Amino acid sequence: MSKEKKQAEGLTRNNPQGGTVHGHGQKIVSSEHLASPENWPLSEVEYGMTIVYNAFSQWMVRCATASGIGELAVLDILILHNINHRGREKRLNDIAFMLNIIDTHTVNYAIKKLLKLELVVGSKRGKEIFYATSDKGRAACEEYGRVREQCLLDGLKLLDVDADQLVTLAATLRSMSGLYDQASRAAASL
Numbered sequence: 393m394s395k396e397k398k399q400a401e402g403l404t405r406n407n408p409q410g411g412t413v414h415g416h417g418q419k420i421v422s423s424e425h426l427a428s429p430e431n432w433p434l435s436e437v438e439y440g441m442t443i444v445y446n447a448f449s450q451w452m453v454r455c456a457t458a459s460g461i462g463e464l465a466v467l468d469i470l471i472l473h474n475i476n477h478r479g480r481e482k483r484l485n486d487i488a489f490m491l492n493i494i495d496t497h498t499v500n501y502a503i504k505k506l507l508k509l510e511l512v513v514g515s516k517r518g519k520e521i522f523y524a525t526s527d528k529g530r531a532a533c534e535e536y537g538r539v540r541e542q543c544l545l546d547g548l549k550l551l552d553v554d555a556d557q558l559v560t561l562a563a564t565l566r567s568m569s570g571l572y573d574q575a576s577r578a579a580a581s582l
């Protein structure tokens with residue numbers, strides 16, 4: 393079959409099974425071997441999540457750098473913002489739970505880094521340590537928010553996405569998180 397005829401029928405390397413394709417005429421996946429005919433859409437979502445995760449990580453680090461806290465890694469930034477959230481003190485386990493992090497030692501390492509940089513403070517109550525942002529940490533979070541507003545939110549307006557669509561997307565992503573949590577438990581029991 394000629395290349396033109398294959399393309400006309402939808403049979404391409406990116407769509408070996410034929411049928412409807414999305415976007416610009418090709419299914420976009422990162423690993424064709426994981427995309428069976430029945431689950432191409434999920435593979436497309438996974439690829440989308442992968443590139444969004446990487447872009448979001450890069451964005452957080454660049455925004456933090458522009459905010460004057462360039463020595464922070466992605467997890468450090470997430471934890472700093474979580475500790476700052478609502479101005480309430482938080483325990484390490486609460487932070488890990490809110491961010492869906494199983495390996496609490498990574499949270500502990502990030503908190504130690506934030507303590508050393510004087511962005512957070514800890515207060516011991518019994519056997520527990522509660523963390524809060526310092527004045528320096530709150531100022532860094534506020535500056536991060538200002539940079540975010542300036543650099544990210546203006547670009548969001550160009551996407552022509554309304555608030556309801558963003559709320560729906562956020563709910564879908566949280567639901568997908570539950571799906572992957574269950575699948576990881578199933579894989580761990582194999």
